Amino acid sequence: MEKKGFVQLGNSLIDLRTVVSDPRGIEDGLAEVIEADWAETYHKGFDVKLYPFAEAADIADWDKILLDTYPPLYIDRQGICRDCSLGPCELEKGKGKCGLELESFQGKLGLRMACRGCLSQMMDSRELLNYAIKVFGRDKEISLGQRHDITDHAVSIGVLTGLYAKNLDDLDKALSYAEAQLNKLLLASYSGTAETLEFENMTFHAGSLLVLAMEAAELVKTGCFGLVSSDDHPLEEMNNWPPVSALGGLGNVEKGKPVIAFLGDNFLSAWIAINYLKEKELAEQIEICGLGPVGHDILRFYDKCRIISTQVMAAKAIRTGFADVVVASNGCVPVDVLGEARRVESKVIWTSAQGIAGLKDRTEDSVDRIVKDLIDGAEGVWIRNAEKAGEIAVRVVKELKRKGDYLLSGEAVKKEAGKCKEDCDLCFNVCPNSLLLGRAIRKVKDEGLKALVEVEEGCTFCGKCEEVCPVNIPLRDLIVATKAEQAAKDKFVMRPGRGPIPRLENMAGAFGALWGNCPGFAVLMGCGGTKYQKDIGWIAHELAAECSFVVTTGCGSGEVAQYYNEEEQKFIFEEFHCEYQPRNLLNCGACSASCYLRDIFFHYSRTGAHISHYANFAPTADLGSHDLGQVTVMWGVPNERMFALATAFARGQDAVIVGPESAFEWKRFLMSNVYDRSKWRVWDANTARSVETEPVPAHFIVPVETKEEAVTMAFNLMHRPFDPWDARHVKMDSYIRFHEENFGELPDDWHLYVRSHTDLPPKLKAKLLKELQEKHGWEVDRLIIKKARHRNGELMSLDKFHYEYSTLQAPYFTRLPRLLSKAAKEKLAKEGVEK
Amino acid sequence: MSVKLPQELAEYLKGQKNILLLTGSLCDDVDFNGKKLLNYAAEVSIKLNAPVAATANTPIGLKARGAKSVKKMWVAEVINYMRHPWQDPIMDQKPEVLVFIGYPPTVAGRLASAVQEADTVVLGNTYIEEATYSLPQSSSLRQWQQSLEQLIQALSTP
Numbered sequence: 001m002e003k004k005g006f007v008q009l010g011n012s013l014i015d016l017r018t019v020v021s022d023p024r025g026i027e028d029g030l031a032e033v034i035e036a037d038w039a040e041t042y043h044k045g046f047d048v049k050l051y052p053f054a055e056a057a058d059i060a061d062w063d064k065i066l067l068d069t070y071p072p073l074y075i076d077r078q079g080i081c082r083d084c085s086l087g088p089c090e091l092e093k094g095k096g097k098c099g100l101e102l103e104s105f106q107g108k109l110g111l112r113m114a115c116r117g118c119l120s121q122m123m124d125s126r127e128l129l130n131y132a133i134k135v136f137g138r139d140k141e142i143s144l145g146q147r148h149d150i151t152d153h154a155v156s157i158g159v160l161t162g163l164y165a166k167n168l169d170d171l172d173k174a175l176s177y178a179e180a181q182l183n184k185l186l187l188a189s190y191s192g193t194a195e196t197l198e199f200e201n202m203t204f205h206a207g208s209l210l211v212l213a214m215e216a217a218e219l220v221k222t223g224c225f226g227l228v229s230s231d232d233h234p235l236e237e238m239n240n241w242p243p244v245s246a247l248g249g250l251g252n253v254e255k256g257k258p259v260i261a262f263l264g265d266n267f268l269s270a271w272i273a274i275n276y277l278k279e280k281e282l283a284e285q286i287e288i289c290g291l292g293p294v295g296h297d298i299l300r301f302y303d304k305c306r307i308i309s310t311q312v313m314a315a316k317a318i319r320t321g322f323a324d325v326v327v328a329s330n331g332c333v334p335v336d337v338l339g340e341a342r343r344v345e346s347k348v349i350w351t352s353a354q355g356i357a358g359l360k361d362r363t364e365d366s367v368d369r370i371v372k373d374l375i376d377g378a379e380g381v382w383i384r385n386a387e388k389a390g391e392i393a394v395r396v397v398k399e400l401k402r403k404g405d406y407l408l409s410g411e412a413v414k415k416e417a418g419k420c421k422e423d424c425d426l427c428f429n430v431c432p433n434s435l436l437l438g439r440a441i442r443k444v445k446d447e448g449l450k451a452l453v454e455v456e457e458g459c460t461f462c463g464k465c466e467e468v469c470p471v472n473i474p475l476r477d478l479i480v481a482t483k484a485e486q487a488a489k490d491k492f493v494m495r496p497g498r499g500p501i502p503r504l505e506n507m508a509g510a511f512g513a514l515w516g517n518c519p520g521f522a523v524l525m526g527c528g529g530t531k532y533q534k535d536i537g538w539i540a541h542e543l544a545a546e547c548s549f550v551v552t553t554g555c556g557s558g559e560v561a562q563y564y565n566e567e568e569q570k571f572i573f574e575e576f577h578c579e580y581q582p583r584n585l586l587n588c589g590a591c592s593a594s595c596y597l598r599d600i601f602f603h604y605s606r607t608g609a610h611i612s613h614y615a616n617f618a619p620t621a622d623l624g625s626h627d628l629g630q631v632t633v634m635w636g637v638p639n640e641r642m643f644a645l646a647t648a649f650a651r652g653q654d655a656v657i658v659g660p661e662s663a664f665e666w667k668r669f670l671m672s673n674v675y676d677r678s679k680w681r682v683w684d685a686n687t688a689r690s691v692e693t694e695p696v697p698a699h700f701i702v703p704v705e706t707k708e709e710a711v712t713m714a715f716n717l718m719h720r721p722f723d724p725w726d727a728r729h730v731k732m733d734s735y736i737r738f739h740e741e742n743f744g745e746l747p748d749d750w751h752l753y754v755r756s757h758t759d760l761p762p763k764l765k766a767k768l769l770k771e772l773q774e775k776h777g778w779e780v781d782r783l784i785i786k787k788a789r790h791r792n793g794e795l796m797s798l799d800k801f802h803y804e805y806s807t808l809q810a811p812y813f814t815r816l817p818r819l820l821s822k823a824a825k826e827k828l829a830k831e832g833v834e835k
Numbered sequence: 836m837s838v839k840l841p842q843e844l845a846e847y848l849k850g851q852k853n854i855l856l857l858t859g860s861l862c863d864d865v866d867f868n869g870k871k872l873l874n875y876a877a878e879v880s881i882k883l884n885a886p887v888a889a890t891a892n893t894p895i896g897l898k899a900r901g902a903k904s905v906k907k908m909w910v911a912e913v914i915n916y917m918r919h920p921w922q923d924p925i926m927d928q929k930p931e932v933l934v935f936i937g938y939p940p941t942v943a944g945r946l947a948s949a950v951q952e953a954d955t956v957v958l959g960n961t962y963i964e965e966a967t968y969s970l971p972q973s974s975s976l977r978q979w980q981q982s983l984e985q986l987i988q989a990l991s992t993p
Contacts, residue, residue, distance in 0.1 A: 073914065075945040075949040424975050425974070428976065429960055429973070432939070436865070439976070661860065664945050665941065665945070669915075673915065673922075675916075706891045742892060743907040744894055744895040744907075745894060
């Protein structure tokens with residue numbers, strides 16, 4: 001850099017004040033980014049404005065464009081605000097005393113939910129980073145592996161902060177920024193009096209901060225603690241790396257071996273405990289199991305870990321008594337770990353910075369003393385020191401002796417079940433999954449526990465049934481007895497997480513996607529607790545079999561892994577390869593690995609148009625998904641972290657499907673009205689022409705009820721405005737076929753996506769052309785469309801149709817007027833003057 | 836907001852225009868000793884001569900049971916369309932009454948809470964506070980079945 005505040009880029013001398021509103025104090029960082037990542041031609045053609053360390057309001061223009069087409073649909077509307085001492089205010093009767101309106105209040109509650117979802121990850125990332133700084137120092141370089149390119153893989157950090165993050169000190173700056181932002185958002189979620197869309201803008205921002213925190217955690221876990229990463233492996237290995245080596249399910253826990261189960265987010269204590277095991281050569285003698293996200297982290301450095309359950313379903317697993325020691329921490333949803341462990345005499349080691357009711361802080365006590373107390377009968381301890389916790393867990397599990405008979409006997413089960421009244425289904429009324437529990441219980445006397453197998457799978461263990469049971473049947477004990485009896489059959493195999501998707505693999509994947517037979521990209525996440533546990537695996541299978549890219553992260557990968565294809569006699573991870581290509585199934589790792597899925601899509605703006613993502617959210621999101629249809633399916637009991645993550649994905653133009661029924665507990669959805677043509681316009685960035693497009697994707701966050709709806713909706717939402725011809729017909733083929741197979745009729749919106757006969761899937765072409773001609777008034781000659789019927793009613797040539805309805809003749813388009821080229825803006829200004 | 840006995844609910848529904856019936860996933864999952872909830876949903880639509888927004892996987896079964904004017908829809912889409920000028924092809928005018936059957940109580944309550952400009956009726960097994968009207972609380976599947984049968988019988992009488 002020649003002089004402070006200026007950067008030389010090719011032949012252009014860039015004054016940082018024209019790029020950033022206030023560059024003071026960040027000049028060096030900005031210069032580094034511009035020199036490394038900018039293209040001079042783009043800078044010359046467009047006004048580039050950067051927003052380093054972005055506030056929510058800095059990205060508000062982008063968010064409002066999205067929200068204009070996809071306005072929030074609030075369900076479970078709350079009418080009474082009790083957020084301050086002036087209240088309560090009945091907002092259905094008018095504004096609150098602070099001026100807050102009913103609709104805005106719903107937005108405010110949504111923001112609160114997103115902040116809560118962000119908090120636990122933020123805290124976990126902070127604890128991990130602080131520990132890493134303590135152990136490795138601030139200058140420790142962060143890398144995801146030998147092939148790692150920081151410009152690709154710290155994208156979620158870079159896009160918000162402008163930081164070219166290279167070491168732990170940079171991560172500290174990024175996380176400090178995120179924490180300060182989250183504080184502001186939290187404050188607004190309680191005392192804010194903003195309008196609805198402003199709250200939604202902040203909710204989007206909370207989601208983006210969550211992904212930043214996830215990325216920080218991933219960089220530390222991989223860069224400092226050695227979690228395996230695809231960045232350390234050549235592309236030619238990726239078809240089968242990592243191998244399908246991990247065993248999951250209670251049936252794969254070796255009987256007779258002591259068991260340590262790790263629960264929650266805290267990866268550190270697991271990492272330390274397992275290294276301690278290895279060091280003491282005890283690994284073969286002790287079973288390590290995962291409950292919740294931490295299990296998927298463990299698999300990336302110890303593939304002997306057994307994945308047992310999601311965080312949501314952990315309580316049920318603990319009550320089976322399979323674990324001798326449970327090392328637990330905060331996670332995405334709270335679990336009554338002490339209550340459940342107490343029933344089966346498992347010992348609890350709580351490791352979060354915050355305490356847990358019933359356990360004393362023993363951090364300062366000696367390891368020997370704590371081990372003795374636990375062996376002598378203490379229920380558990382709270383240890384705020386991961387190193388100590390890891391050692392204690394191993395030493396206790398070696399010495400602990402438990403009775404081992406905690407389950408109801410067959411006779412006791414029948415006796416309890418015999419109390420069930422013939423004409424009572426109160427448990428059905430309150431069951432979140434509407435399980436026909438009473439009917440199943442009444443069959444136990446004849447069929448034994450076999451009668452409960454189906455309801456056991458669908459039971460979320462919430463206990464509401466027990467609260468209403470008039471004869472006090474311990475229903476959850478019956479459920480657990482069933483689970484334990486079925487444990488031997490609870491077996492599956494899976495690939496451990498692979499970490500990121502490196503640049504080369506990503507680019508090869510993009511080539512595969514555009515070749516012509518891939519409908520899109522699907523991400524599957526699942527928190528468990530659904531009525532039919534295998535549904536998420538079925539969804540993954542159908543999407544992959546239709547040639548989509550399918551990636552799983554978090555607890556969802558364990559849920560997906562349980563899908564067994566009877567025809568192929570294979571578990572799903574055995575059935576599909578795992579390179580980032582169509583018809584493959586990848587597992588990235590724990591929940592925090594979800595950041596890689598944002599990264600790869602943000603990366604396309606750089607690859608496709610050389611637009612740097614640094615401090616440049618709106619253009620990155622705007623361009624990234626023009627023709628790459630990514631859909632995320634979040635399946636299972638919803639929690640705040642998923643709510644925030646879904647919001648982050650939607651902000652980056654990934655469509656999110658949530659289901660099944662429990663997803664309706666989410667506060668809000670982002671859904672468009674495809675019939676309102678005014679909402680479906682973009683700008684030709686080069687000419688400033690406003691163009692009407694197909695109404696795609698129809699929604700950004702939408703709930704569905706069944707797995708069939710999920711898959712069909714996924715194919716619908718994979719449509720993007722700038723789909724190549726082949727990709728469009730593949731998407732339409734899958735969408736229409738699944739719709740017909742599952743619902744017996746054509747979808748009512750397919751014709752809105754047709755730009756030409758080349759868009760129509762060959763097998764359905766004759767039928768669809770007939771429909772276009774007879775029902776929609778298009779002019780068709782055999783298998784050729786001669787004239788198209790515009791949505792305005794005019795019958796027109798295909799050339800005119802493409803010009804007026806599609807982006808085919810506006811190859812570089814944008815939703816945001818400020819992203820028009822300089823030439824286009826000048827043209828607009830000139831027209832304005834002339835007018 | 837309030838409970839109506841099946842006969843009262845039938846009288847109310849007979850007096851309404853532009854009714855849209857929504858059928859959810861429980862229509863396929865719940866059966867009353869051999870007779871599915873889907874059968875009752877089809878009967879209600881036939882008696883009311885109301886179009887059906889068949890959500891979840893219900894369209895094929897409804898058509899097989901003789902329901903007319905059945906169209907596959909996604910339940911949140913129906914609720915979403917209700918807040919815009921009505922342009923959906925399932926019926927010409929915006930529905931004035933949405934009748935939900937086959938949705939778990941929490942789902943039905945949340946959907947009803949989002950409907951602003953129409954009455955909502957839930958034909959479920961529990962009282963739904965957010966709905967304009969719902970059937971009485973049933974303590975058993977048999978009671979729910981009785982309510983549905985009484986409703987259909989009352990809808991049959993002129």
